[in-house]
Amino acid sequence: MKHPLKVEPLTADSFAPFGEVIGPADREPDFEGRSGTQLWGLDFEVDGRLQLGYIRVPYQRLSFSMMEQHDGVTQGFIPARGPAALVAVAPPTEPGRTPRPPDVRAFLLDGSRGYILKRRTWHSLDRFPLYPPYGDWVILTGWETTQDLLASGDRLGAKLTRAVDFEQEYGIVFEFDMAHVS
Structure with a gap:
């Protein structure tokens, strides 16, 4: 069964349950240099x-069924090159609990800001570029999380990552609904 996800703009308020938006904040900077350079600190753990990496995500269908969460890191994604993209997220849960389909939300990543996920925030495995051929991203993650995923052979056997396949568990495939993007 198809489950449409209304796509929302990525704003600090709308994304707050899932993490932080990387960009100038609606508050005083944490540091300002003599020349006027400003710094806003972010909560990355x-x-x-x-592990700082560079990932390339190919253009693909705007649908998915798999989501994952990580224990040991608050992953960050910063757009490097390519078109706008989409990402799906759901609120963090404790190990052993998975998100309900109505809790899954979709955000438009317009290329001007990145984001940091809170620990255990559920997220789609990819950022979905809106146009071919691909989108490039800088990722901040945990080296141990990457090694754990490599050693497991798949996400379902990893110790630091949990995954759920909504199609297998609930018969649901999420589709991004671009009709109401503002």
Whole structure:
């Protein structure tokens, strides 16, 4: 069964249950240099080593059934090159609990801002570029999380990552509904 997801703009308020938007904040900067350079700090955490990477996501169908969450890191994604993209998220849960389909939300990533996910926030495995051929992203993640995923062979056997396949569990495939994007 298809489950449409209304696509919302990525704003600090709308994204707050899931993490932080990377960009100028609606508050005073945490630091301002003599030249006027401003810095807003962000809440990024990792258990272990930070891994900074560059990922390329090919254009694909705007639908998915898999979501995952991570224990040891608050992953961050910063657009590097390519078209606007979409991402789906659901609120963090404790291990052993999965999100309900009505809790899944979709956001438009217009290329001007990135985002940081809270620990255990459920998210689609990809950011979905709106146009071919691909979108490039800088990722901040945990080295241990990546190694755990590589060692498991799939997300279902990982220790630091949990995954759910909504098609397998509930017969649902999520589709991004672009009709009402503002």
